[in-house]
Amino acid sequence: MIKVGIVGGTGYTGVELLRLLALHPHAKVCAVTSRKEAGMRVDAMYPSLRGYTDVVFSTPEDAGLGECDVVFFATPNGIAMGEARALLDAGVRVIDLAADFRIGNVAEWEAWYGMRHASPELVAEAVYGLPEVNREAICGARLVANPGCYPTAVQLGFLPLIQSDAIALDSLIADCKSGVSGAGRKAEVSSLLAEAGDSFKAYGVAGHRHLPEIRQGLSRVAGEPVGLTFVPHLTPMIRGIHATLYARLVRDVDLQDVFESRYANERFVDVLPAGSHPETRSVRGGNLCRIAVHRPQGGDTVVVLSVIDNLVKGAAGQAVQNMNLMFGFAEDAGLGIVPLQP
Structure with a gap:
């Protein structure tokens, strides 16, 4: 113990x-x-x-x-x-x-x-603590930098496409929404129910602190710089992140197979069946990232939908996952929790 x-x-x-x-x-x-x-x-x-x-x-x-x-x-x-x-x-x-x-x-x-x-x-x-990318390094680390919530959802969504050389790297778009708990527990007017409820807004469009973290992670996987537009939004819910990701295809691939193959052995990434639309409530309280991939009208644009609980897979759950790796425990120790619904 x-x-x-x-x-x-x-x-x-x-x-x-x-x-x-x-x-x-x-x-x-x-x-x-x-x-x-x-x-x-x-x-x-x-x-x-x-x-x-x-x-x-x-x-x-x-x-x-x-x-x-x-x-x-x-x-x-x-x-x-x-x-x-x-x-x-x-x-x-x-x-x-x-x-x-x-x-x-x-x-x-x-x-x-x-x-x-x-x-x-x-x-x-410091080892960047995204297990789906850095598992081996995390196992031997004494200092782990746990990823941010937006960066977790975005990187897991783009990762298979980059590793399969299927997309152009100069024009990635991450359109992301977060619940108010992402702002923390501190007293702040913008997080009050009367301010955040029944409303929806973008913020940090000119530049958000998670942008360089996401760009760094994607560039490391790609082996070259990536061009990324990242726009976060605040939604009137407590928990959850929904990332809608856009990229331009440069070669014809079986997108469903690309994602299913990449995450086949990942306990905490769930690739949904073709045509699915993951909801944030499906991951509430759980250490899961649920992903669906689409190719609208069969064109050259790929759309990835990635959802997590920002406090679990986007923060504390991923931190426990990293702890398990660092100490040689089963990766899912303490994390076998079923998300809450409703």
Whole structure:
């Protein structure tokens, strides 16, 4: 049984980690940090965890994180990069759910995130935690950069097309929608029910922080730069991401076979039958990416529909999946959960 610490346990990804790890057969959460809530029982803040944990929030200094086997950072951007080194030096493995180690070019990261990187030397060591691409490297990693939610849905949707050399790489389009939980648990006017309900809007059209991460991942797979237009939208739902992806075909392939073959052995990617239209509610609460591929009117445009739960496969679930790989557990340990419906 490994000892787990969670830094930043009061946010949505933190409580999702707690939910998933509560029944994990090989992991026990021993420390959850929150300066503001130190001394409060975790299940007092999140009653859904009553009977599953008796952990009390503690300050990072009092949490004994250095005695853990693995520490998850479920914190805002900029926290893990300042604290990861001490934990790594103590022999603790680190999984960062924020963006501190996702982008290999430190100068580009600093430009997009508006701060100086505190541990640039760790960026080169960090393994990008998309198991469907980097499984072998994750198994041997001590520092994993957990992918963002939009990047997970988009990369899994485009990956088979790029690897099969079926599409032009200069004009990819990712038209994506997210539920409001993607903005986190912080108090913010734009996330209020009266503001986000009964409405639908695009944002970050001029440039979103997930753009360089997606572009980097796709370019690594392609072996050359890709041209990508990424437009995120906010939808009046709590959980879920729906990515509608467009590309131009450059050779005739059996698209259904391309996707089914690529993901035939992937536990957490479900390629739906031809003609399907995946719904976000079909993955709510589960660590799944469900994908359908279309070729409208038999033309040269391919449309991929990719859906995930942004808090699970897009965050905490994928982080647990990475932990399982790092410690040699079954990849689906603690993740055999059926999505919720309705």
